[in-house]
Amino acid sequence: MQEDFLHYLWKYKKFESTNLQTTNGEALSIKSLGTHNHNAGPDFFNAQITIGDQLWAGNVEIHIKSSDWFVHNHEVDLNYDNVILHVVWQHDTDVFRKDNTVIPTLELKKYVHLSALNNYQKLFNSKSTWINCENEINQISDFIFNNWLERLFFERLEQKAKVINVVLEQSKNNWEAVLFKLLAKNFGLKINGEAFLSVANSFDFSVVMKQQNSFQNLEALFFGQAGLLEKDVQDAYFLKLKKDYVFLSQKFGLKNSNVLPMQFFRLRPPNFPTIRWSQLANLYAQHKNLFSKIIDCKTKEDIYDIFKVSTSEYWDTHYTFGKVSKKVSKKISTSFIDLLIINTIVPLKFCYAKQQGKDIDEKLTQLLSQVSAEKNSIIDKFDSLNVKATSALHSQALLQLKNEYCNKNKCLQCAVGNTLLTN
Structure with missing residues (x-):
């Protein structure tokens, strides 16, 4: 007990x-x-x-x-x-x-009450290998479960807001700089997230702002700081970017000694750091005051319009420097933008609204209810238990449930556990 x-x-x-x-x-x-x-x-x-x-x-x-x-x-x-x-x-x-x-x-x-004791023992003496209530969770009423999922979603947002507030303080309350750092991390995905963030932290965001009129200069800046221009590659575009980076590094006193190495292994080519950095450079070349534009977005489609950018023309026929591949336009996919909405845009909107003393909770739930649920092993396992994530709001809530409650045996603080104990 x-x-x-x-x-x-x-x-x-x-x-x-x-x-x-x-x-x-x-x-x-x-x-x-x-x-x-x-x-x-x-x-x-x-x-x-x-x-x-x-x-x-x-x-x-x-x-x-x-x-x-x-x-x-x-x-x-x-x-x-x-x-x-x-x-x-x-x-x-x-x-x-x-x-x-x-x-x-x-x-x-x-x-x-004997029933409470029996239910407790049944719940915690379960021989389940994944979660304690895996045989009963799909019996919870939709009303109780959906309300609990919404609470879990905002609990997860609160946790993300704490991280954003730290970045905001480090960035001297510059929301544009915060957005850039969050986007950089999420453009790197799980494998390169920390490496991309280390690049974003290696120079002041004002450098990006000063180069926004030149897509190529932004590419040179990002590739150079990421250490992707240090190899000996006899390629005209590579050499041009390297020359531009040398000029930028001297002008702004750039250093990348603390930047983490970029990983290519076990990545699908569309997720290679070269492709993602070029897309991020194009995003900032096309959109000045990006933070304000994102805050003003009302719908999922508004966000799609901003992020539907591609790489520079060079990457239509390359995934890495100097190696030609079949010509393919490499626009940011809708599924990738959905991940950005989930992991960057919604948390940022939530955090900014809280600082402004505004309540946009309903707008955020409506937005994420329109976004497809994430696909990962946790969501797949819940699906096998007949707990269906019908939107990103649900998948985020289920991740919070599994990581913060099920994994920690906090059934007594969970609406599902409480309901099963009182049945």
Whole structure:
């Protein structure tokens, strides 16, 4: 049994609350369960409990065994001086206040509904190899599950907003610079994300702004900083970019000693760093004030219009420098733009709106409801359990569910787990 289960029982009053008695035989009546404390200190603050004829106001501490009070050294911790009730599953010893009076104890196992205990044991004793509730999750009502998914989606956005706020601080509150760094990371995808970000961090965004009138200069800047112009390649376009980069590096004092190496291995050619850097260069060559344009976008189609850019003409017949390939126009695909909407644009819009004191939650849910769900092993596994992600909003929420709840056995903080416990 986990202590979290006792927190759940107390918080939601999942026990027989009439005719309660302390372990000393005194009548006990709960006026207020208190507020759940997730930080250091007693588990529930500001409870109100009548013991005998006396109404007490103070804190409640919960343990599996009474003796855990001493295991956790609460007897010497001033934070526990105002505990008015010790709630335990098994009472094995009395605990005392500083004046040596006994702190009243409630032994909860005498009052717990048998169904709640059986459901708890069924959930946590599951032999499932993926998630605890994999045999029951598809039985949850659509109303409960969809509301929970929406909460999970915004919980995930809040986590992403914390990361963006750090980047914003590092960028001296320049939202255009923040957008560039987020886009760079996501253009690199999982394999090259950190490497692309290290390039974006290797120079001030003002350098990009000063070169936006020249697509080729932006390519030279990005390729040069990424270390892609350091090989000995006898190719006219390569040599031109290298010459331009030498000029830019001298003019702006550019250094790339801390840039991570670009990876090509295990990547499909359309995702090669060369292709993605050229597309990103073209995006910035075509769109000045890109951040403002993205913030103004109302629909998925508005975003598609901005990001439907291609590479420079050279890359129509190349994937790497000096090696000719079949001619193919390499525009950014719709599926790639969807990933940018999910991982860059929506989090950025959310974070910016919060800073401006605006509520755009409904607009964001509408936007992501129009975007196709991601395809990965976690979403595929949920699909096999008959939990279907019908949009990117759902797939983002399911990723949050799996990573932050299922993987951490936080079933008691999950709407699915709570529902299964009360059935």
